[in-house]
Every structure is written in structure tokens, then in C-alpha cells.
Amino acid sequence: MDFISTRGEAPALTFCDALLAGLARDGGLYLPREWPKMTKRDIRALRGKTYQEVAFAVLKPFVDGEIEDAALKAMIDGAYATFRHPAVAPLVQTGPNAFILELFHGTTLAFKDVAMQLLGRLMDHVLKARGERATIVGATSGDTGGAAIDAFAGLDNVDIFILFPKGKVSPVQQRQMTSSTAANVRAVAIEGNFDDCQDLVKAMFNHVSFRDSVKLSGVNSINWARIMAQVVYYFTAALALGGPDRKISFTVPTGNFGDIFAGYVAREMGLPIDKLVIATNDNDILARTLKTGRYEMRGVKATTSPSMDIQISSNFERLLFEACGRDAGEIRRQMASLKQSSAFDIGPETLKNIRKVFRAGRATEKDVAKTIRTTLAETGYLLDPHTACGVAVAAKFEKPQSPMVTLATAHPAKFPAAVKSASGIDPALPTWLADLMDREERFDVLAGELDVVEAFISAHSRARA
Numbered sequence: 001m002d003f004i005s006t007r008g009e010a011p012a013l014t015f016c017d018a019l020l021a022g023l024a025r026d027g028g029l030y031l032p033r034e035w036p037k038m039t040k041r042d043i044r045a046l047r048g049k050t051y052q053e054v055a056f057a058v059l060k061p062f063v064d065g066e067i068e069d070a071a072l073k074a075m076i077d078g079a080y081a082t083f084r085h086p087a088v089a090p091l092v093q094t095g096p097n098a099f100i101l102e103l104f105h106g107t108t109l110a111f112k113d114v115a116m117q118l119l120g121r122l123m124d125h126v127l128k129a130r131g132e133r134a135t136i137v138g139a140t141s142g143d144t145g146g147a148a149i150d151a152f153a154g155l156d157n158v159d160i161f162i163l164f165p166k167g168k169v170s171p172v173q174q175r176q177m178t179s180s181t182a183a184n185v186r187a188v189a190i191e192g193n194f195d196d197c198q199d200l201v202k203a204m205f206n207h208v209s210f211r212d213s214v215k216l217s218g219v220n221s222i223n224w225a226r227i228m229a230q231v232v233y234y235f236t237a238a239l240a241l242g243g244p245d246r247k248i249s250f251t252v253p254t255g256n257f258g259d260i261f262a263g264y265v266a267r268e269m270g271l272p273i274d275k276l277v278i279a280t281n282d283n284d285i286l287a288r289t290l291k292t293g294r295y296e297m298r299g300v301k302a303t304t305s306p307s308m309d310i311q312i313s314s315n316f317e318r319l320l321f322e323a324c325g326r327d328a329g330e331i332r333r334q335m336a337s338l339k340q341s342s343a344f345d346i347g348p349e350t351l352k353n354i355r356k357v358f359r360a361g362r363a364t365e366k367d368v369a370k371t372i373r374t375t376l377a378e379t380g381y382l383l384d385p386h387t388a389c390g391v392a393v394a395a396k397f398e399k400p401q402s403p404m405v406t407l408a409t410a411h412p413a414k415f416p417a418a419v420k421s422a423s424g425i426d427p428a429l430p431t432w433l434a435d436l437m438d439r440e441e442r443f444d445v446l447a448g449e450l451d452v453v454e455a456f457i458s459a460h461s462r463a464r465a
């Protein structure tokens, strides 16, 4: 299996090379040349297996023998041993056909841990085997950063720099990033918003001499391996609810489109998924796009679900590539238009293909607060504001006979102010994180300018060409 770029002008790579490359050299995103397929029989054979066993079966075709089975299994086991729930990603029923898939039982209480714990192990393994080092630069609106720092802290062959928007993440998210004492970790507050941080990261990847000089690598969902690891929980959830002999729908609180794209991948692999519902907050660019066929940026609004305060939804490019029949020229034109005029149009056939599988809805700030309050009153379940976006939107798309699973992407204790204001409950951090807010902070503040950030990274990275 090899991996190709959505923009068609970068070399195809094997799994390990795509893992270390992050963004393709033509600015595109890697995905497999073909989707590996599982029959219903193959999927049924996974019933009763552990999360780790399902993960091995789902991930093996992508890794395609580039890492020995025993090593891959050991990395999967190590990654999910860090989770505080034996099921890794348990399902909770909140209504006759409504389920919540809890993805926040990892070390930093967000769904990012699911992929990041595995990614850290995979990268460490490949770098050590090759005797290489890497400089990882990531952008975060709050959760990716903490999860990446936790997963990569202390690794010998990696330095990690996380750019977060100054003053725009929750206090818990900030402390998770800034309290690391590991020498290979740098948390950097950028004067700007998440899109500015993400633009900087992409610009560094596109600046070839810088990219090569520090051996740049990425851990955002532009990295194919992030998406791959997230495919697994669509399988475990569907299996628990009668799949593959029953179609399941999923609603996903969405920002950068990585999590929901993983659902699309599961469907392409053969998992019978009915609909994939995109849930946005007030930053509803994706909901508008599905309605109108025009992707059009507007200013970012700060909400109580800050991790979804995004305008440039990177992985939507992967979906566009799929839906337009993998026409890389079309993607290049759309991305050039986005860069030039902050908008692009989607052709009618491509839009039709997207709408076959995807639905979208927006949860306003009022909807989010109301959903936290009413879900607690009716079911006793306390939602975080991101998951509440999902639950609010899912309610509009539920069907009588078909289970609707909403992905719970963060623990409510990461966003105590919003949760308390909506429900009156001050959600406590788990005991193993109880002292988090007393830990000392260590971070740098930089202007959101490419040369400033690159100079900082060059000065502090230990990787050299």
C-alpha cells in the first residue's frame, strides 16, 4: 500500500515515510491509494474482541508489513494501557436510540489521546530504527497540544513545539501544555487564533529549506496516522451495537474534520455506516458549505467549545478529493482559491457525493448550554460543551430504528466554566490530575510571524540535517 497526496504533485510514500512526512511536499494531505476492504464476515469476526485486538485488525492493512506484527501489537497495547477505562472507548446509552461514545478516558481527557498515544510510539519506533531525529511542530486550539505533549514528552529522538492561540484555550487545556517538565517540549503561545497557528505550521512545511533543516514532522490530523488510529473506534462502537448487521449513524463535533473523516474511512473499508453528521458550533463554515456548496471563511467567533473555533478545516480537503473522484487538479484550484479569496465553490456532482453520506448542523451557544442542562436533568449525564454541540445536532437527525452515536470528544472537567454556567455543576478533574492547576507553567510567547517562529524552533531543535 502506498499513500498519495490530495494535490497530486508529491511523491507517493510508504506508511513509515508518510508517518514522518506529515504534510505532503506539494501542500496536500496523504491518504491511501486504495481503501483496504473488510467484508461483513471479516467485521463479524471482530465481535467480542478487545479494543486492542480490533485496532490491530483495522490498522494492519495500512501499516502493510512496514512494522512487524509483534511490534505493532506491542505499541497498540502500550498506547491503550494508558487509558483509565478497560473498554478504552465505552458507549453510554442516553436515549432509546441515542448513544455517547466516550473518547476521553486517556491521559489528557480528550479524544486526541486515542491517536496521539499510538502516534508517539509509532514515530519513536521508526525514528529509532532509522537512527534519525525529528522536530515536531503542531498547532492546537487546545486539545491536540496537550495530548501531543503527553505522548511525546521525554522521547529521545524528538523535539516537540506546540503553537497555541494566546488566551483562547481553556485554563485546564493551557496548564496541560505548559506544565510539562520534559526537556524536549516547548509550548508556545502565539498572538493570534487557531487558524493563524495552523497556517504557520503549514507554511513551515511548505518552506522546504526550513523543513529539511530541522527534519520537520507533524502530529496534527494532517498526518495520515492520526486519522488511521481514529478509525478504530467507529468499528468498536458499531460492533457493540449490532454492526455490521445493522447500520449505525454517527454525529461528530467537528473542527478540523479529522475525527469525522476517520468515520468516512471506516465506511469505505466496509463498515455499514448510515449517516455521518457534522456538528459545528457557531463557527459553522462546514454546515454552510454543505447547504450552499460554497466554502467561505468568515471571522472566527470565540465560543464555549474553543477546540472547534476553526475556519480552515484541513481534512475537508481529503473529503473533497474523494468526492470529486480524486481529481488532484480540482483540489489544487480550490485550495488556491481559498488562499487567494478565502473561499471556493464545490461542483454539483462533488456536492451530491458528499451529501450522500454527510449531514451537517450547527449548535448555537444557547443550544449548547440548554443541551448540557437538559441532558443532565433527563439522563444524569454531564456533557462537555463540544460533545453538547454533537448531542444538540444529533437530535435533529435521529431516526426511530437506527442507533445514533455521538462522539464525546472531551471530559467536562476540561471546560469547567462553561459546564458550571450551564448546569450549576463544577466538574472535578480526576484524582490523578487533581493538582494540575497548581503545577508551574513554562511557555514562550511569540508573534504569529513565520520568521519569528522558525528562528525560535531552529534555535531550540536538536535535529539537524
Ligand SMILES: Cc1ncc(COP(=O)(O)O)c(C=O)c1O
Residues within 6 Å of the ligand: 110, 111, 142, 143, 144, 221, 253, 254, 255, 256, 257, 258, 259, 260, 307, 308, 386, 387, 409, 410
Ligand atoms: C474536544 C474537541 N472536540 C471536537 C474537536 C474537533 O475535532 P476535529 O478537528 O477532528 O474535527 C476537537 C479538536 O479537534 C476537540 O478538541
Ligand SMILES: N[C@@H](CCOP(=O)(O)O)C(=O)O
Residues within 6 Å of the ligand: 139, 140, 141, 142, 143, 144, 145, 219, 220, 221, 222, 255, 256, 258, 307, 308, 314
Ligand atoms: N481542535 C484541535 C485543532 C487541531 O486539530 P487536529 O486534529 O488537526 O490536530 C485541537 O484541539 O487542537
